[in-house]
Amino acid sequence: MTLTLNNSHSSLSRRFATLASPLVILLAITLILVGLLLLPLTVPIGAFYWDLFIYFDAANRIFSGQLPGVDFFTPVGPLGYWLFALVEWIFPQGQPLLIAQWSLLLVTGPLIALVVHDVDKRSRGLALALLLPFLVFQVLPINVTQYYSYPSVDGFGIYNRQITEILYVLAASLLFVRSMRVMFAVVVGTMLALFLVKVTGFFAGGLLCVVALLARRIDLKLSLAAAASFLAVLALLELWLGIVSAYLGDIAALLSLNEGSLLPRFLQAASIHFTVFGPLCALMLVLIVFDGRAMLGAVKAFLRSPGAATLAGVMDWPLVWLAAATFAALFVETQNTGGQGFIFVWPVLLMAWERRGRLEGSRLGLLAVLIAAASLPYLTEVTARAARAFVGQITYERLQNDHLGQLGQVSQRSEIMHHAAVMKTIYAAYPQTYEAIAQAGELPSFTLYNAPDFQLAWLMSVDEAVGAIKAFEAEHDMRFATIMSLNFTNPFPWLLDREAPRGVAIGADPFRAVPDPGPAVLQSVKTTDLVLYPRCPITDANETLRDLYAPALRSMTKITLSPCWDAYVQPDVAAAAASAPSQAASGASSGLGLGASAQTTH
Structure with missing residues (x-):
């Protein structure tokens, strides 16, 4: 009898472990999303919702043989439009905003799977801590800043959401992946996606990669191989479609249309995101106090004996990573506010907690409070607003129309209608x-x-x-x-x-x-x-x-x-x-x- 109970308990444990596997969770969520795209769902229309319809304009042009950048001027890169057009073609009755939001999973899904599978070999908890917040932001079409008080979804800031979600995958890989093959695949995949979605994300990702190289989390050989692969893909796209030079031309034209000092934009981004920017600055000050003496010793060692190893000793600190990620997030937001800015700082916060060392008592409590203060506001904001939107629309009225097709799959309060x-x-x-x-x-x-x-x-x-x-x-x-x-x-x-x-x-x-x-x-x-x-x-x-x-x-x-x-x-x-x-x-x-x-x- 005891043997039977032990076997039953062991079987249940194995089943639970399987169900709690990051890859199983990712697959299950993906299948649920596919099922939802088969249904003619509505969402409560929100601020700037007509940004979403740019994707239909682009998809129509793509289906008629036009190329983004080559045959029509685009505000960003072509990848987001291609992904939308593909998923729209597969799910012609899907809700448009959900198509735009979830289509990016064609890129981020396989890459985050590689990351969490590698991390899961060492720590199931850490793998889930990376995967679950990513899924919240990837699945919910909600920005971290609110522009309208009534429950609704955000049909704007889609480009910015996409680049921060890709940056999340890149940051998680740079900080926690051990396999160099996985690292190579994720770095090449994310940097290509960032470049082809919005170039500001590419520059932010480049900063993180430079820090990773200096910190010896990626070696020079891998960096050169990744750069060569990145350039080879772009060269192929240019020779095949002529799309890279056209895209760069569009970027130059946009820069000429948006001239001005970056400093006011940095200040604006910092003020809009002060909910998390403030705690991040406080955390960096605390890390200076906690790690300052050891970091100063690493700097002295580098000055005495300059080299890659001693430079890594200077760079591979939570403070350095946090400063780089915070600056990258601010830079992304200077080019267009709205989206999910700062979400890719979460892997760095996890690193700071993992590297807490012998901290205890009030110091450990202070670190935990500041990490929570820098990570929870946007997680709770997005989930709370999503819950309000999708529960609130139960009583909403669907837009009546004769000719809008998918564009009309929206609802709102009858008084607003x-x-x-x-x-x-x-x-x-x-x-x-x-x-x-x-x-x-x-x-x-x-x-x-x-x-x-x-x-x-x-x-x-x-x-x-x-x-x-x-x-x-x-x-x-x-x-x-x-x-x-x-x-x-x-x-x-x-x-x-x-x-x-x-x-x-x-x-x-x-x-x-x-x-x-x-x-x-x-x-x-x-x-x-x-x-x-x-x-x-x-x-x-x-x-x-x-x-x-x-x-x-x-x-x-x-x-x-x-x-x-x-x-x-x-x-x-x-x-x-x-x-x-x-x-x-x-x-x-x-x-x-x-x-x-x-x-x-x-």
Whole structure:
């Protein structure tokens, strides 16, 4: 009987150990995410949600044969768009934000699996301590900073989330992986991903790699092999697609559009993230007190006998790693706030705890408190906001639409939904008010794009435009093959299964991310079949975009497509529309007026 109980207990222990395996947990979570992407889920729409629709613009261009950077200007690298397009193709009914968030697992999943498998050979607890926080941030589409008070998800800062999640994997590998083969694979994989997602992440990762090299956590031979492999892949991409030089050209153009001192941006990033930046600074001061004498001895040893070994003795301290990771996190945030900044400091904090040595009593307690203060705020912020969003939306209303497809898989409070519909009507009825505000260089409210009611009203107007385009085409027996929008994002080619004009920037913020169009771009716009101009509301940004492309629009004719949209069409289309009796003209007041006016643009 005793033998039977012992065997049963041993069997249960083995099963529990298997279920608690980091690789089993990672596989289980991945399978759950795949199952969720098979369902037409909704999420509660949040601040700046229209950033997400840039991915649809890019995916449509990719599916039509265009290359990011080569055939259209991009604010970041191509990898995020490629991953989104691939997962969207596999899961055509998946919720778009979840696709954008989880598609990165195609890269980070195998790499973090290599890391935790290597660490698990020595310590199951440490492996789980690395994996579980990573999964929280990788799975939940929530930023560490909040821009709107009602429960919602974050459809913006996706690029920044991606690079910090990749940096997390890199930091975990540099600090805890022992196998040089695993280290090589993870360093090459993460640095390629960082470069091809957003170059600021690549520079941050490069800083961590330099510290690892100086600390002899990676040797010179591995570093040179990793660098050679990295460059070989980029050379292959350049020879095959010409995408690397185009990407570097886009980076140069963005730098020219965003000139200015970095110091104010560092101060801004530090203030926004002071919740964790403050404890990190306090922890670094404490580490100076705790380790200062030993570190000073290492510096003296290096000065007496300079060499790689003595230099490693200076560099491989928690204080140095923490300073490098904190600076890297601040640098990432200087280029665009929003995302999951500072999450990749967690592996360094784990290292600081692992290297606590003989600390005890109040010193050990102080170290534990500061590590907790630097790591818990963002973990609790993301999980709490995610819980609020996904529980709160139980009572939310789904956006009603006819033409939005996946873009319409959002929900929000019924009061906010009603407010959005009312404001859309007011935008259309009183355009002079909003035109005057735009002419003053202002928005109707300073935080207009933050508000979910604006995002909902914008989606409602997109739904209206798609319906109006279909009605116009049916009435005049024609088809617009290429469509452009003088707006931040252009979802219309995706929604109508058309093409976007080549060369035109996506994520069209005219003040930060749209270079002056050259002759090739203007010619592309000039030959576009349909150029849409939004009026609900009229904004300074949209007027600036229209001015940028005005030389190409002069030969086109402006018509009123619907109350919320003007359109620029080729003169022959406008002439045909003007000569044909408009069946929908009487519907102008209801938002479906077509061809109500036509004039040559000057």
